[in-house]
Amino acid sequence: MILKVLKYSFSDLIRSRWSYVYLAFYLVLGFVLLFLNDNLSKAVITLMNIVVVLTPMIGTIFGIMYFYNSREFTELLLAQPIRRRTIFLGQYLGVALSLSLSLVLGLGIPFTIYGITQSSQIWDFATLLISGTFLTFIFTGLSIYIGLLNTNKIKGFGYAILMWLFFAVIYDGIFLISLVIFDDYPLDKFTLFASFLNPIDLSRIMILLKLDISALLGYTGALFQKFFGTSQGLIVAFAMLLVWTIGPTILMIRKSSRKDF
């Protein structure tokens, strides 16, 4: 049953013009960066900087937009013999999968043509796609959760954008300020803990650990490396991203089972 709901949400989104715009954007980005740039590492880093900001944003916007636009569809499904959990999980997966597909195809096609499948950097690239997919799922889930909490469309949209802004920009600001203020204290544990709480940071750390470029790791990344070592750090970051994916999903299902429609 969940596959049926997923199928309808997915095909609904695949028909939408915006999915193609999103796909085309990554295609252009991938081709331009790879073929106008002779350094593969640099291309991956540039892509990373775009992916860690853009995938959460698109996940947030599409998630909240789809939630409000498919109210009719949801109400129709709620009166059918289907579990609530199935409806919301199916719709969530439909949105997140179609966005992830745009990302994977949009960057995957140029990379395949470029011939990265034969190169040793295939795993760097794969890490990039994996974190982008994680971020898509995490932020789609969070924004649907926000949608469930807010019947008012404008409010819901506002909160969702704020949520993205918080993780993408504000969080780093607060973090830096607190580092400056508490300069006199040992901050290692605090910093490590703080990096767990932001999926965007986690993704960045994961990619940079994989690329093994110490210069770009930054304070949090360097701590990660010092604390866990490169390979264990990768696993920890991956595990935390998984927690970040499951968390909002559980919140979403719990809220949906207690809501009036």
Place this chain on the structure above:
Amino acid sequence: MIQLQHITKRFGQLTVLDDISFEIENGGTFAVLGPNGSGKTTILKIILGMVLPQRGEVLVQDNKVRQTWDYRKQISYLPQIARFPDNLTVRELIKMIKDLRNMPSREDELVEMLGLQKFMDKKLGNLSGGTRQKVNIVLTFMFDVPILILDEPTAGLDPVSLIRLKDLIEKEKAAGKIILITTHILSLVESLADEIIFLLEGHIHFRGSLGALSQKTGEKDLEHSIAALLE
């Protein structure tokens, strides 16, 4: 069988249903009436499990509604406002609901009866309100289920379709089904309803047959009886 036991529903400060209990044991047409905002739709949605009451229990065919879902296999619901995904065609929508319910259906007969053939490949977003309501009717009546819940089924229908709808409801009633209906068209109530459940200020103000209602109020027709109830 539908049983409501001590149902209380509040939306914020507003108590819409206050300790309501009733039971529908046998088939027949039951009209849920009441002024605007008296909780008619809320009652129907509580039976469907779409709205969750703060207190009380609903049983449908001996299944507790809370936390279950497969009892809805036995219910068809016609929502008040016919809202569908805009970018689907009528044909796709019918196919989708059939696919989800996975039951034998008789949509072709209904499509023909309501004259929807020429709209089958039109997008739902481009249909008029009345046509959408007809699609709504097809979706509700195409499955053979023991309980029908109709929330304002007449909204936007032309007189010919209204007669067709009446026939449809009568046939289902003859088949021994439970039909719960809310409507503002009192002539429909007069010609169809076996029993009236009248809601007022969160309580069931009256329950009984049309005859019992006119006896209670001393009025001859339904319109005046209801006006008398409201006073």
